[in-house]
Amino acid sequence: MSVAAVSAKHEEANPKAPAVRPQRRRVRTRRSFVALLCGVGVFAAFQVGLTAVIEIDMADVRDPLYGRRLRFVQKSLHAEPAKPWTVLMLGTSRTLYGFLPGATEKTWGEPAGRPVAAFNFGVSGGGPLTELLIWRRLQQDGVRPDLVLVDVMPPLLCSQTTFPDFGADHWPAARLRWRDLALVKRYAGAYRPGLRRDWLTGFTLPCYGQRCMLTNIVYPKLLPFAYRLDEEWNVDECGGLTPLKAPTPEERRRFTQMAREAYEPFLTGFRLGGPGCDALCELMASCRKEGVPAALVFMPEAPSFRSWYSPETLRDVRQFVTQLGRENAAPVIDAREWMTEDDFRDSNHLLKGAANEFTDRLGREYILPLLRQQQETRR
């Protein structure tokens, strides 16, 4: 038992008696004071150091997926001798698994006049708000692409949607930068109370705030599978993750049913509006202001998924997107009917072969003409 414990017990038993010899007590007291002071000092210094390292040198720690992709884009932007066309696709998980430029982009170089570097910026669980956030980040990081493709996912343009892609699950405070907070607060302030406080906690106590990322770096096996970022560390040079493999018929039926339960209520009782529409408008307006050509893309959907739309829903969404494209001089690419049921895992996420096919067609029919058009405009 330590002296302090003995002293405490002794004092309780006999409050008037001196606890331990005064001189020894003085030494012990000073030792305790120094230990506590050093403890606080070392801890604070460690946190400050770690914060500095994370903010200055390890941008990947906050958001590894974005960090890796950014690095590849920047490398491409500074490529010598011929700077390639840089094409980015912002989007949801449909983009993440559906746009695989790695296999086909090399074939686009010759018709485009110079090499094309296309990047997938799709985020699982993303939506218009996430697309806007990624776009803002790219602007802040000095990335100016030659073409931006924006994935339009109709269920997320619904005013009564319960898919807040700025939710804490997809965008925990630790994953955001300081400059992201204003945007998240503006669009999702109502369901993200205490966001700034959480962010500041993570910033001042990186050991706590960034524990998921730090453990992922040091020893991911200590984490539950749901928090492992093995895939995000291993994005390919085009920003894509491992493509989806074909499911068994039973799995496909189950996944399709899950997708139906998630989306159908919004597609039948659809009311256009809400933060999704606002964010998409802001994103397109920003691209126009920056002079970056953009296009709106309806990603492929399986016949079953398409059957869940009511005619009114489809009409409203088409009208809105067409109008938005017209206002911002952005073509609308409708690829909803390009694929068949068997090309999907769950009626809206493309399988590997189909994703390659889709990307190739998108490149040939839309990306290359848009790039050529730009080349001619510049001449």
Add this chain to the structure above:
Amino acid sequence: MVFCSIEFLVFFLLVAAAYWTMPSRLVRAFLSLASAAYLGYVGWFCLWPAYAAGAWRLDAFNVAWATLPFNGELFFVAAIVFFGAGMAWAFGPHRGRVWLLLAASFYFYASVTLWLALLIFASTILDYFLAHGIQALKTPGWRKALVAVSVTANLGLLCYFKYTNFFLGSILTALHRHGAASSFHLLSILAPLGISFYTFEAINYIVDVYRGRVRAERNLANFMLFILFFPHLIAGPIVRARDFLPQVRRRKRWDWMRVELGARFFLMGLFKKWFIADRMALFADPVFQYPSNYSGVAIWMAVIAYALEIYGDFSGYTDMAIGTAHMLGFHLAKNFDMPYLSANVAEFWRRWHISLSTWLRDYLFIPLGGSRGGKWQTCRNLLITMTLGGLWHGANWTFIIWGLLHGLLLIGHRQFHSFCEGRPLWRRVLQSGPGTAARILTTFLAVSLCWVFFRAQTFENATRMLGGLVRSHGMGSPMPAVGLYLTVGVVVICHLLARRNLWQRIVERLPAPVLGAGYALVLALCLLFAPMTEKPFIYFQF
């Protein structure tokens, strides 16, 4: 609000700062002015928008309130400090401190539910007056009657909040099993947090006053602080009036040694909770939820993981409570003493949840006759005590079975002990190094298997877990096994170091700056291994 949260840290730092600086008049004046200014600012900040919105709109008030830092917690802390400082001006700094802690404790509890906090407040006041009545009266009959009133009131509250639905549910199930229709339904009851703990504290106070071991506390605030003191209020340790009340009366002095000791306990508790318990929950929870899906190896791993989880969780809470109390100048009794190093079940109960096992011994086992009667009477008393101990933990048949199993293990140990009495060879073998190791391992396994009933939600789930221990097929562990091995390794090393007091000797010999750096490292490790989603303490449900 729980110990390992930012809210608690802010609350505790502010309350402790006010508590220790209160004797200085200058600081007290500053505290009074600063807290009053903050209260005024918040009042203006929240009330003005409500007034400006027209006719005192509550929604405008709520919007303004939601923007306050820490969801308005600082407002309540400021109110507590203002109240404490006011009491210190009126009755002197010592009384001010007691009232400050009392207000802080009330807020700590009321932050969960206000109405239940008021209920405890009321029952505490009743016990205060009953204790005075017991002390003042001379007639044994009346004294007994007052004890009966207090014990009935306390146990009545406990039974109503904790066991009503259990008994109603059991009756309903029995009726349905026999094909009978019933017209009554379960009630919608929210049990106050920690009701089992403060009920036992109140009962031990009343009984001790009746037995003349403790004098009824004259000061209401002192008595209420004994029951409501926030470090031990929700999950113990169960404190005795004769240990705690003298501490409340004594004036406190700032002591760096004590603060360091408190910080050390707190860090140790945090480490146990976040590094051990919450990590082990990742192995145990999914398996206990769907035992049929997992293989025998995964189930064994879950059983071991749960044994470590409950130890880390409960002893971690206790360590944090002891540490917090030390930092406020109070000493709470030790509740755990490396229980998994016990060589038999009787020893286990002397090392596990010590405050509960001594309470059960003093207020249940001994009044029942203890081991004074014959062999059968002792066995009966053990069974009754342990079964009621199991029921105390929770209103479920699984807890009763858990208690019963421990009672049977204790009886088995007594029989085996008397069997070995006249056999020196057996004793020598069992007390040798390997023999002791085997006894420790056997006790650990027995206790761990009993935990299955404690953890399982239903009796069927518990039997599925036990039945699955020998299953060869099924899913593997829900987490990579390396996490379990690492944690087991850390626990074993810490126990070995602590067993021969090596830990203490190392700490005493380290230079102070190195010791401080060690504290910083442990804190950093705790934060790094904190769970991704907050997991409440297991014993909060009791």
